[in-house]
Amino acid sequence: MRRLLSPKALATLAVVTLALHGVTAHANEMEIHGSNTVGATLAPMLVSGYLKQYTGEAVRTEATGRENEQRILARGNGKALEVLVAAHGSSTGYKALAAGQADVWASSRPVKTREAEEFRNRADLTSLESEHVIAIDGLAILVHPSNPVNQLSIDTLGRIYAGDIRNWSEVGGPDRPIKLYARDDRSGTWDTFKSLVLGKKYALAPSAVRYESNDQLSDDVSRDPSGIGFAGLASVRNSKVLAISEGDAPALKPNQLTVASEDYPLARRLFMYTPGSADNELVSGLIDFALAGPGQELVAKSGFISQNPIAVRPEFDDSVPDSFRRLTERYDRLTVNFRFAEGRTKLDNKAVRDLRRVSDFLAQAGKSADDLMLIGFADQQSNELRAQMISELRALSVRKALAAEEIPDVAYTGYGHYMPVGGRGSQRNGRVEVWVRAR
Structure with a gap:
């Protein structure tokens, strides 16, 4: 007797089928899913700038009713254009791209080897046609403005976040317990920090407070004299930024030169990934706009480092x-x-x-x-x-x-x-x- 699939299994099969054929299963003209670092401000700015250039008309942004999601609206060629930006973390963006639910994956980390292999039947995500570096960011290490500590080595930072160093007095600061602030597990910012700072040597202390939002993390650190956190450079806000050293190299603060040149030890690239050369005119147009001069000027205005x-x-x-x-x-x-x-x-x-x-x-x-x-x-x-x-x-x-x-x-x-x-x-x-x- 032939076995019938459950409704849930049928839905899953439909998503897989769409993904295998590269078909997007959404109503918007374009959807960008992924990194909060990219999606909170930068991606909406790039989309708005591109749609204004593309249509010659006014562009507006509205909330969707879901946290960390925005919809950018315009009119072009006599029809309404809607672009969704969902910023729930880099890993969520890859999953959406693989499931055919996203046209663009915004990521604050490079594609993982496992992800590239999983996607290989559709496109090579490591190729020039799929991997687009849209900005350079410096992972800023943040403390309260009153904290007298000015620099740390990467290894010392790892020991702090592992809980091996628990008081600021151990690193030249006041006699005060250290409180850890960190991004959540879905975040590319977290992936970068884990890779560059913790590595295989350290594990994050369970006492760390976790955040989906860079801005909220930074705001909370700036109000806590015991706090230390990390966020994208565009989210420094009212916190103090530390200089960071690696090995015998001198400690560097993130700035225009050290981050753009990627000399700063915690510099990182921000990406948009597409499944090869995009057939969607809006997608290919957005990528070209983001990589060119006008798009890179918006990158600088957003607080990240332009590649111009x-x-x-x-x-x-x-x-x-x-x-x-x-x-x-x-x-x-x-x-x-x-x-x-x-x-x-x-x-x-x-x-x-x-x-x-x-x-x-x-x-x-x-x-x-x-x-x-x-x-x-x-x-x-x-x-x-x-x-x-x-x-x-x-x-x-x-x-x-x-x-x-x-x-x-x-x-x-x-x-x-x-x-x-x-x-x-x-x-x-x-x-x-x-x-x-x-x-």
């Missing part, structure tokens, strides 16, 4: 060698680093798009390839000669990529394994900095 390069004169501390000061004395540094896909020699997805951004910067600033200098760096190597060779090869690789963007014969050099920005073995140490001749 600017020239900055760094403030060198005592750890910077005299030889490096002489090398760069007539140059400013662009707020972009070229990095490579992990375990590979090719540039990662962000770096591929940054090539065009550097070209656009030169055109807008009235400069040429002759005004650029690339400086490559390597992680700690067994000997100085090997480190020098690796750093020069990295710089040469970027030089060749820039030549393909019609920026030929850029000056380049390597600086070996000196001036690390992370601990030994940190992938962030292997980078190519871009310097531009000052006027």
